[in-house]
Amino acid sequence: MTIRRIPQDFLVNERVRGDVAASWSAEASTGKPIGVYQLRKNSLTTPEGVHWLAKSLGVKDGLVSYAGLKDKHAVTVQHVTVRQPDAKRRASMASEVSGKNGHGWSAKRIGWTDRELAAEAIDGNAFTIVVRDLSREDVQTMNRRMRLLCLPGVAAEGTPLSLPDAAGSDKRLLIANYFGDQRFGSARHGEGWIAEHLVRGEFEHALRLAVATPARKDTGTKRTFTRVAASKWAGADGDRSAWQALVDELPRCPERRAVEALAAGLSFKDAFATLPAFTQQMCVEAFQSHLWNDMVRRAVRLVARGGDGEGSGVEVIATPDAYGELLFMPAARIRGTLLHGSLALPTATVVYDAPWGEIARETLEAARLSLESLTIPGLRRPVFGDASRMLSVSADEFEMSAPEPDDLGGSGKRHRRTLRFVLPRGAYATVVLRALGC
Numbered sequence: 291m292t293i294r295r296i297p298q299d300f301l302v303n304e305r306v307r308g309d310v311a312a313s314w315s316a317e318a319s320t321g322k323p324i325g326v327y328q329l330r331k332n333s334l335t336t337p338e339g340v341h342w343l344a345k346s347l348g349v350k351d352g353l354v355s356y357a358g359l360k361d362k363h364a365v366t367v368q369h370v371t372v373r374q375p376d377a378k379r380r381a382s383m384a385s386e387v388s389g390k391n392g393h394g395w396s397a398k399r400i401g402w403t404d405r406e407l408a409a410e411a412i413d414g415n416a417f418t419i420v421v422r423d424l425s426r427e428d429v430q431t432m433n434r435r436m437r438l439l440c441l442p443g444v445a446a447e448g449t450p451l452s453l454p455d456a457a458g459s460d461k462r463l464l465i466a467n468y469f470g471d472q473r474f475g476s477a478r479h480g481e482g483w484i485a486e487h488l489v490r491g492e493f494e495h496a497l498r499l500a501v502a503t504p505a506r507k508d509t510g511t512k513r514t515f516t517r518v519a520a521s522k523w524a525g526a527d528g529d530r531s532a533w534q535a536l537v538d539e540l541p542r543c544p545e546r547r548a549v550e551a552l553a554a555g556l557s558f559k560d561a562f563a564t565l566p567a568f569t570q571q572m573c574v575e576a577f578q579s580h581l582w583n584d585m586v587r588r589a590v591r592l593v594a595r596g597g598d599g600e601g602s603g604v605e606v607i608a609t610p611d612a613y614g615e616l617l618f619m620p621a622a623r624i625r626g627t628l629l630h631g632s633l634a635l636p637t638a639t640v641v642y643d644a645p646w647g648e649i650a651r652e653t654l655e656a657a658r659l660s661l662e663s664l665t666i667p668g669l670r671r672p673v674f675g676d677a678s679r680m681l682s683v684s685a686d687e688f689e690m691s692a693p694e695p696d697d698l699g700g701s702g703k704r705h706r707r708t709l710r711f712v713l714p715r716g717a718y719a720t721v722v723l724r725a726l727g728c
Contacts, residue, residue, distance in 0.1 A: 291728055292423040295698055297333050299420040300364035302719070304357070305712070310411040314401030318380065322402040325372040325383060331395040335362045339395045340370060346387040349374055355406035358715065361472060371407040409715060416712045417719045421728050422696050424705040429693045431727040432707065435607060436690060438620040439463040439725055463711070464621035465725045466586055466628075467683040469579040470718025474613050477576050485577035486657060488666045493558035498523055500565060500573060501545045511541045519549065530555055544569070559668055570672040578674055581636045583614060584653045585646065586681060589628065590617040592645065609724040618725045624682055632678040638664045640676070685711040685722050
């Protein structure tokens with residue numbers, strides 16, 4: 291099966307909280323001088339879309355705020371706020387802008403507000419996803435898993451699920467709230483986690499993974515940079531003139547400062563510290579999220595074999611994933627903490643109640659680490675920050691179409707299906723797809 295065959299197969303529409311949208315005004319005023327834009331982008335990262343929007347409106351990138359990152363390999367709609375300090379320029383700020391010939395992105399002003407957009411303003415995201423190249427067995431797997439994951443009833447194939455809940459009528463699947471692949475964009479799978487080397491003080495290895503390890507999805511300047519750096523990295527070790535020669539070959543981008551630092555004689559630790567703060571923090575958060583996922587995976591296994599003390603074991607739905615197998619339980623069997631609770635991300639200071647303390651110990655020992663070791667020696671940042679995450683998440687307003695011929699399938703013997711659902715902020719559509727066997 292294939293996901294994201296074309297960008298239009300993966301549509302994301304951000305939903306703003308009703309009270310936030312109601313507070314926006316149609317006209318600018320002294321009290322509401324910040325423009326609210328709806329940004330639609332295609333095959334661009336959120337920072338890329340924001341950069342082009344800011345450039346078109348004549349403001350610096352830092353004056354555009356957004357509530358979260360949206361997928362690059364998709365068509366997404368999200369909200370951003372634009373602050374223009376100069377009143378005259380603000381008055382002439384365009385209400386609609388777009389990329390050349392409408393390609394890549396477009397934005398339309400939908401109101402004015404008194405505050406920049408923050409994550410708390412977002413209610414969730416609505417997804418419309420086309421899954422392609424499905425065999426008959428794939429279709430049957432999706433049907434079976436849908437029935438196991440839905441609460442509390444089942445639906446006939448090809449029809450929306452109508453499922454009651456405490457509020458009345460709803461359509462939903464209930465799944466473990468794993469972090470999705472997008473969270474691990476800074477990882478170089480198969481080469482190790484950058485932060486795993488940082489906490490061990492292995493700064494050269496960490497820096498090489500961060501700036502000199504090519505990834506398949508690298509594009510443009512980043513693709514050129516990582517490939518040139520990788521080809522010359524080993525030969526430059528310990529030789530300032532060799533580092534300078536590498537600098538001379540690298541394209542200009544923020545990561546170039548790290549190699550310039552090495553050419554100036556700084557240590558690998560100090561060179562890593564020159565990377566953009568966002569890049570540094572994402573390296574840590576990727577590893578922290580990976581550890582959290584592993585803790586949840588172990589908890590599901592514990593329940594599945596009846597080791598949670600709350601009853602006999604249950605069936606486990608397993609899906610392979612590049613960053614570790616994802617395990618799910620039938621929705622009707624999720625209970626207790628897994629249903630209602632949240633779990634703190636691992637840090638050096640977190641204290642877990644049973645059974646999570648033992649689960650955390652097993653998770654960290656598998657990486658030859660401990661909770662207490664989750665600090666980076668000699669650096670003020672990045673840090674393993676305190677945060678909690680709900681253990682289960684509901685995919686609401688869920689619909690799954692009947693299989694139909696895949697118009698991009700070539701042979702005509704494969705099928706496609708369209709899925710629609712809504713997730714709260716911070717949950718991942720790719721995890722819903724994994725749960726369904728995609």
